[in-house]
Amino acid sequence: MIRVAIVEDDPLIRAGVAAVLNAQPDLEVVGQAADGDEAVALVFDCRPDVLVMDIRMPRLDGVEATRAVCAADDAPPVLVLTTFDGDPDVVRALRAGAAGYVLKRHPDDLAPSIRRVADGEVWLDPAVAGQVLAALTALPTLGAPSTVVAGLTAREREVLALLAEGLSNAELARRLFVGEGTIKTHISRILFKTGCRDRAQATALAFTSGLVVVR
Numbered sequence: 001m002i003r004v005a006i007v008e009d010d011p012l013i014r015a016g017v018a019a020v021l022n023a024q025p026d027l028e029v030v031g032q033a034a035d036g037d038e039a040v041a042l043v044f045d046c047r048p049d050v051l052v053m054d055i056r057m058p059r060l061d062g063v064e065a066t067r068a069v070c071a072a073d074d075a076p077p078v079l080v081l082t083t084f085d086g087d088p089d090v091v092r093a094l095r096a097g098a099a100g101y102v103l104k105r106h107p108d109d110l111a112p113s114i115r116r117v118a119d120g121e122v123w124l125d126p127a128v129a130g131q132v133l134a135a136l137t138a139l140p141t142l143g144a145p146s147t148v149v150a151g152l153t154a155r156e157r158e159v160l161a162l163l164a165e166g167l168s169n170a171e172l173a174r175r176l177f178v179g180e181g182t183i184k185t186h187i188s189r190i191l192f193k194t195g196c197r198d199r200a201q202a203t204a205l206a207f208t209s210g211l212v213v214v215r
Helices: 011-022 036-046 062-070 089-095 107-118 129-138 145-150 154-163 169-176 180-194 199-208
Strands: 002-007 027-033 050-054 078-082 100-103
Touching (some): 002 036, 002 107, 027 036, 036 050, 050 062, 050 107, 062 089, 078 107, 089 100, 100 107, 145 180, 145 199, 154 169, 154 180, 154 199, 180 199
Parallel strands (some): 002 027
């Protein structure tokens, strides 16, 4: 059973999302919140496996709420919801650590995307994945290796350092006392944030940035 929490300011949409998810045999909604300010507390209280987050909310928006959630150790993957195909905040949310996004008008994609991100993968809505990837490619480079690594959370830097030691996902999970799904999520975020294409390139980054020093 995958435990899901929902952050959405519109009560009707929130109730609809909860109903869709609770109808799935392997998904369970364990908590709900009305705005981004409540997101971190919701994660702490409910310990969901996946957090579904509206990107457009009053007070603290979905991008900053995603950043706050993902900064915590062992944070669940965040799946953002958006109404607009070309929403520029989608790219910001992915940069902030979101594991993917779904268009609200594609409710049939919600359950499959939750399963994918719960397994440590990244989900981009097929309808606009090309636009988002093009936007990410067009962004300026993040800078020197040390600057790139500085953009990771403390837990992500810890995972990257251990990754550079050649540890498998199972070994990483045992070392950090978390599940393999959590490790997959951390690695996906590391690759996404740094622009590395695979574990080998991430390992090289760990050394060139000075995060890991050869003794």
